[in-house]
Amino acid sequence: MSETAPEIRKGLVGVYADESSISKVMPETNSLTYRGYAVQDLCEQASFDEVAYLLWNGELPNAAQLKAFQDEEKANRALSPALLKVIREFPKTAHPMDAIRTAVSFMGMEDPEWADISDAAQRRKAMRIFAKAPQAVAAAFRLSKGLEPVAPDPSLSYCENFFKVVFDKVPAKEVVRAFDVSMILYAEHTFNASTFTARTVSSTMADIHGAITAGIAALKGPLHGGANEAVMHMLKEIPSPEEAEAWLRSRFDHKALVMGFGHRVYKSGDSRVPTMKKYAEIMAEVVGDKRWMNTSAVLAKVMLDEKRIHPNLDFPAGPAYYLMGFDIPLFTPIFVCSRITGWSAHVFEQLADNRLIRPLSVYTGLEQRPVPPMSAR
Numbered sequence: 289m290s291e292t293a294p295e296i297r298k299g300l301v302g303v304y305a306d307e308s309s310i311s312k313v314m315p316e317t318n319s320l321t322y323r324g325y326a327v328q329d330l331c332e333q334a335s336f337d338e339v340a341y342l343l344w345n346g347e348l349p350n351a352a353q354l355k356a357f358q359d360e361e362k363a364n365r366a367l368s369p370a371l372l373k374v375i376r377e378f379p380k381t382a383h384p385m386d387a388i389r390t391a392v393s394f395m396g397m398e399d400p401e402w403a404d405i406s407d408a409a410q411r412r413k414a415m416r417i418f419a420k421a422p423q424a425v426a427a428a429f430r431l432s433k434g435l436e437p438v439a440p441d442p443s444l445s446y447c448e449n450f451f452k453v454v455f456d457k458v459p460a461k462e463v464v465r466a467f468d469v470s471m472i473l474y475a476e477h478t479f480n481a482s483t484f485t486a487r488t489v490s491s492t493m494a495d496i497h498g499a500i501t502a503g504i505a506a507l508k509g510p511l512h513g514g515a516n517e518a519v520m521h522m523l524k525e526i527p528s529p530e531e532a533e534a535w536l537r538s539r540f541d542h543k544a545l546v547m548g549f550g551h552r553v554y555k556s557g558d559s560r561v562p563t564m565k566k567y568a569e570i571m572a573e574v575v576g577d578k579r580w581m582n583t584s585a586v587l588a589k590v591m592l593d594e595k596r597i598h599p600n601l602d603f604p605a606g607p608a609y610y611l612m613g614f615d616i617p618l619f620t621p622i623f624v625c626s627r628i629t630g631w632s633a634h635v636f637e638q639l640a641d642n643r644l645i646r647p648l649s650v651y652t653g654l655e656q657r658p659v660p661p662m663s664a665r
């Protein structure tokens with residue numbers, strides 16, 4: 289009997305690994321829903337805090353539920369003196385993604401419930417990670433610039449407080465609004481690489497701090513979340529919008545990747561791009577600087593005309609964050625603060641009906657052979 293070779297789907301392209309009721313990506317209509325709500329509707333009618341609650345609980349909160357959720361988040365913002373001391377010792381040259389990855393891992397060691405992976409404890413731990421992440425990102429970033437950390441302000445929303453702890457001030461309402469929208473758009477996206485990583489860690493029944501630490505590690509790569517930083521580095525390399533087409537064509541000549549374009553699931557446009565682009569344009573208007581959006585428009589047109597490849601969410605998010613005043617190495621850590629909500633929802637879902645994630649590989653190495661003695665090697 290002849291054996292048929294097992295089918296390998298490199299990169300797990302097109303593989304369904306499990307069921308999930310958290311979000312739905314519909315590439316045929318370029319749409320995305322969180323718990324059944326279109327992400328664009330959530331951007332216009334809800335805040336990031338409400339979306340975080342929705343992802344974790346399955347329904348939008350009423351006013352009392354939202355207040356209780358926000359109160360709990362605000363009460364958990366402060367970093368422990370031990371964590372702050374460790375952050376002070378981080379190398380000044382460290383990337384803020386490595387700082388937040390290490391900080392979340394440290395939070396796991398000091399969490400009073402680290403050994404408890406019951407659903408209730410995982411939810412309390414998720415809230416603590418979510419609440420503390422902005423402070424950890426901002427403290428590491430400020431210390432690397434020779435500035436002292438800023439204490440969180442419980443009178444501010446999650447997004448306002450993010451600006452407060454980074455810049456020690458909260459910008460105009462339209463800037464916070466654009467940031468809030470970006471946080472909603474980044475919150476959740478089915479079985480992307482970092483979420484699948486977090487679920488894989490959880491499937492071993494490891495704790496949520498480990499799952500989120502691993503998620504952060506996976507998000508850092510430029511093929512995934514790190515692309516929002518790479519996009520801005522790319523835009524800054526292009527001297528002017530007029531020179532963008534020639535710059536891009538030279539990338540084609542070198543067969544180089546163009547950051548912020550392409551997507552594993554969306555092949556005719558990322559559902560989140562129109563909304564993020566709209567808010568990036570609002571930011572360009574607020575700041576009075578159209579260069580980045582004009583350059584972006586040229587790149588998007590040529591990529592579509594020549595390669596039939598559309599931009600992904602990182603493409604408008606990069607310039608939007610730059611126009612909000614963030615240093616480029618903060619872009620992916622912002623994505624982390626948002627995606628902690630999605631990763632956590634997946635950790636809860638994975639553990640509610642768990643099976644160890646463990647695929648197979650086809651062996652291509654040498655056939656079994658004897659170990660030669662040292663004198664014969």
Ligand SMILES: CC(=O)SCCNC(=O)CCNC(=O)[C@H](O)C(C)(C)COP(=O)(O)OP(=O)(O)OC[C@H]1O[C@@H](n2cnc3c(N)ncnc32)[C@H](O)[C@@H]1OP(=O)(O)O
Nearest residue numbers: 510511512513515544545546547548549550551552600602
């Ligand atoms: C939030 C997020 O994580 S969104 C993704 C952010 N990542 C980026 O922006 C990085 C740039 N993009 C990429 O590297 C890829 O598009 C990925 C990793 C996102 C998706 O990868 P895949 O699904 O494996 O790509 P896919 O199979 O659709 O690629 C098809 C073809 O388009 C090309 N292509 C895809 N994206 C790009 C790009 N950004 N620049 C140039 N060519 C590209 C591929 O090289 C491939 O060419 P080939 O057929 O000649 O080999």
Ligand SMILES: O=C([O-])CC(=O)C(=O)O
Nearest residue numbers: 476477479480481552553
């Ligand atoms: O879905 C993906 O593969 C990547 C992505 O857009 C995300 O994680 O938001």
